[in-house]
Amino acid sequence: MILNRSRGSKIFDVFNYILMFILAFSCLYPLWFALCLSLSDKAAANSGMVTVYPININVSSYQEIMKDAKFFNSFWISIQRTVLGTVVTMLVLIMMAYPLSKSTRDFKPRNIIMWIVLFCMVFNGGTVPWYITVQNYGLIDNIWGLVLAGSLPVFNLILVINFFRGLPADLEEAAVVDGAGPWRILFQIVVPCSIPVLATIVLFTGVYHWNEFFQGLVLTSGEAHYPLQTYIKQMVVNIQTTNLTKDQIEQMSKLSNKSLDAAKVFIAMIPMLVVYPFVQKYFVTGIMLGAVKE
Amino acid sequence: MKKRISTSVHYVLMIVPGFVWMLLFSIVPMVGIVMAFQDYNPRMGWFGSEFVGLEHFEYLFSMSDAWRVMRNTLIIAISKMVLNIVVPLAFALMLNEVRNQRYKKIVQTVVYLPHFLSWVILASIILNIFGRNGVINAITGIFGADPVVFMQDDSIFQPLVIGTDVWKEFGYNAVIYLAALTGINPNLYEAAAIDGAGRWKSMWNITIPGLTPTIILLAVLGLGSVLNAGFDQVFNLYNPLVYSTGDILDTWVYRMGLVQLQFSLATAAGLLKSVVSFVLIVSSYIIAYKVADYRVF
Numbered sequence: 001m002i003l004n005r006s007r008g009s010k011i012f013d014v015f016n017y018i019l020m021f022i023l024a025f026s027c028l029y030p031l032w033f034a035l036c037l038s039l040s041d042k043a044a045a046n047s048g049m050v051t052v053y054p055i056n057i058n059v060s061s062y063q064e065i066m067k068d069a070k071f072f073n074s075f076w077i078s079i080q081r082t083v084l085g086t087v088v089t090m091l092v093l094i095m096m097a098y099p100l101s102k103s104t105r106d107f108k109p110r111n112i113i114m115w116i117v118l119f120c121m122v123f124n125g126g127t128v129p130w131y132i133t134v135q136n137y138g139l140i141d142n143i144w145g146l147v148l149a150g151s152l153p154v155f156n157l158i159l160v161i162n163f164f165r166g167l168p169a170d171l172e173e174a175a176v177v178d179g180a181g182p183w184r185i186l187f188q189i190v191v192p193c194s195i196p197v198l199a200t201i202v203l204f205t206g207v208y209h210w211n212e213f214f215q216g217l218v219l220t221s222g223e224a225h226y227p228l229q230t231y232i233k234q235m236v237v238n239i240q241t242t243n244l245t246k247d248q249i250e251q252m253s254k255l256s257n258k259s260l261d262a263a264k265v266f267i268a269m270i271p272m273l274v275v276y277p278f279v280q281k282y283f284v285t286g287i288m289l290g291a292v293k294e
Numbered sequence: 295m296k297k298r299i300s301t302s303v304h305y306v307l308m309i310v311p312g313f314v315w316m317l318l319f320s321i322v323p324m325v326g327i328v329m330a331f332q333d334y335n336p337r338m339g340w341f342g343s344e345f346v347g348l349e350h351f352e353y354l355f356s357m358s359d360a361w362r363v364m365r366n367t368l369i370i371a372i373s374k375m376v377l378n379i380v381v382p383l384a385f386a387l388m389l390n391e392v393r394n395q396r397y398k399k400i401v402q403t404v405v406y407l408p409h410f411l412s413w414v415i416l417a418s419i420i421l422n423i424f425g426r427n428g429v430i431n432a433i434t435g436i437f438g439a440d441p442v443v444f445m446q447d448d449s450i451f452q453p454l455v456i457g458t459d460v461w462k463e464f465g466y467n468a469v470i471y472l473a474a475l476t477g478i479n480p481n482l483y484e485a486a487a488i489d490g491a492g493r494w495k496s497m498w499n500i501t502i503p504g505l506t507p508t509i510i511l512l513a514v515l516g517l518g519s520v521l522n523a524g525f526d527q528v529f530n531l532y533n534p535l536v537y538s539t540g541d542i543l544d545t546w547v548y549r550m551g552l553v554q555l556q557f558s559l560a561t562a563a564g565l566l567k568s569v570v571s572f573v574l575i576v577s578s579y580i581i582a583y584k585v586a587d588y589r590v591f
Contacts, residue, residue: 009493016388017397023385024404027465030419031407033429037422048427096312099305107305113313118590120320122518122575126564127544128551129326132336133319151319152312158590182304211412214526218552229414233530236418258422265418272410279410280403284469 031269037262038062045259061263070223071264074231077143078210081227082271085147085209086202093157093201098186100157101164121154131218141225149215150208156201163197164190200282203275210271228268236261330562350562359546360563366452367542370523373456375516382464383509386471387497402472405465417530420458421445451536459527470512471505478504507586514582518575521567543567 036054037045044055065071100117104110124130130149139145167190175185191198216230223231325340330350332343354360385405392398408416423429424444431441444450478501486496525544532540543563551560582588 006492012391012493013393016391020389020392020397020401023464024401026461027405027407030411030416030423033423034419046427048425048429048432051429051432092312092315095308099308102305107302109306113309116321117316120316122579123324123572124320124568125323125326126561126568127547128557128561128564129329130319130323131552132326132329132557133323137318148315149319152316154316157312182301182308186308207410211410211414213412213414214529229412232418233414261418262422265415268415269411276407276410284473 031266031273034262034266034269037259038266040259042257042259045262046257061257061259064260065263065267071228071231073224074226074228075267077146077226078228080143081146082206082209084143086206088147089153089156089205090198090202092152093160094186094191094198096152097157097160097164098182098190101161117152117154117157120152121158134219139219141220145219146212146215146227147209149219150212153205153208156204159201160194160197163194167193196282199278203279203282206275207272207279232264232268236264327561327565329558330565332558334558334561336557346558350559351566354559354562354566359541362538363541363543363546366539367521367523367544370452370455370528370542371520373452374459374524375519377456377460378463378467379509379512379516381460382467383471383505385464386468386475387501389468389472390475390501391493391497402465406469407465408462409466411462413526413530416458416462417527420531424454445531445533446535448536448539451532451540455524455528455531455540458531459524470508474505474508475501511582511586511588514578514585515588517578517581518571520574521571 032052033050036052037050038061039054039057039059040050041056041058041060044050049055099107100110100114102110125133134140134145134149137145139149171189171193172185175189180188211229213227213229213233216227217233220226220230223234226234328340329343331345331347332340333346333349334340334343338344389398389401392401421428425431426441426443428444430444431439435441442450444454482500483496486500491499521543523542523544525542525548528540528542529545529548532545544567547560547564547567550556550563579588579590
């Protein structure tokens, strides 16, 4: 397109390519670093010798995790939570979004419900009242506490409503003439037409439940009930940040096992890496739905 | 007519599960705001505890903690707000100048990976990299520098929090700009090239004006998070040695309320945050609607 490329322009290109490489590298490095640490031997990992490649490669950290029942218990809780959370959220969102995508002519209470929903999006009672509420429901140490306590994801609901509203009205009119009821129209016509946006929200919801650690911390009484992220927060992160003197830190680092910790962290990243190609495919649509509307 | 009524009944049935969910976990906790005005006693509950008026708010403002926490929250949140607009914009513009489409695609694919990793995971890695025996100290050590314990230095903590957040989100935040860039008419660039405009001039006179509406919209919508300094991140990175610069409103409320069990005091602080955020978000939506014709639904 541009034929006359000046020397300054070429220098800029070289600089730009290098900068882009550094940025991309910085985003992959944490992943690579965790993998290297987990595959290095304990002494090398603890002394900080591992930087860009594993030292004395071995899989003993992973073998040790295989014997760690607590880790697998937490892993299993996270899987249950993610699956249940995603299924429940999607069902509820789809059902709720459909009537709210209608005009007030078709569904009278639409606007008032919409205002309540919006209010819940921009205002909340705060952490403490929320915690006391959930506690009073008896949802401590309960998988349903983790699934439901985050409440209805209002922002995602609005994305679905907006998408449903954009679907051509003729689709439904034809089905109504054929005698289909609202449930059939929703699940056999509207939902199949909305797969891209629903897929985006499935991914967002799944990622949210997998990554969430705070509810796992306050809505559980101990490590037997921790989801994976909370387990890692308590077992790995906390030890590093506690307030210790220099001697104590040295003592701790002798006892700690960075290689093992890194292996746990890496395993917790694997589900994310597995879904990443799908995230790739759909999430740009998702962000755009939320950001720009014409 | 009759058919319409029966359809409405089905519509109501469809809404019930979601509405109940919202009622139980969003609206009921709002009732709990009364705790901020009570001397809350878990045995008496929200309806039996004694009312004390604004006592907790007065106490709150008399605490030295309050100002420290407020200052940290504002510094961290506002810095993040500004940099999370500017850095992704600069990145999108630079990436847009990459002519090799494959290289561009690969970079684009990689940079939003950190957005999808949790702060627990990233913190564990960041603490390792910046730790006493971490990668940074190993590198500076080569040049003979003494090791620095970054995570225990309260003068480094804020830049570190802001920097790592910008790093985590720049790729994700750039997506919106990159999409807006594809919407700029390519004929404009050709016309400019014929008129003898270089890359710098094209960027300045075509690309930036083309992105201005998006930038304004994002800036306005960002207003609502002035008090959100990022609980997940700070909570996973901080430690008592850096409370002086690292403690933010949300972490303070958590420690007061759920660790020290000062329920009413923490509720009062949380309420202040909720109210201010509410006002800011609503104003930002109104401005966005007036300026950019943005509508939530």
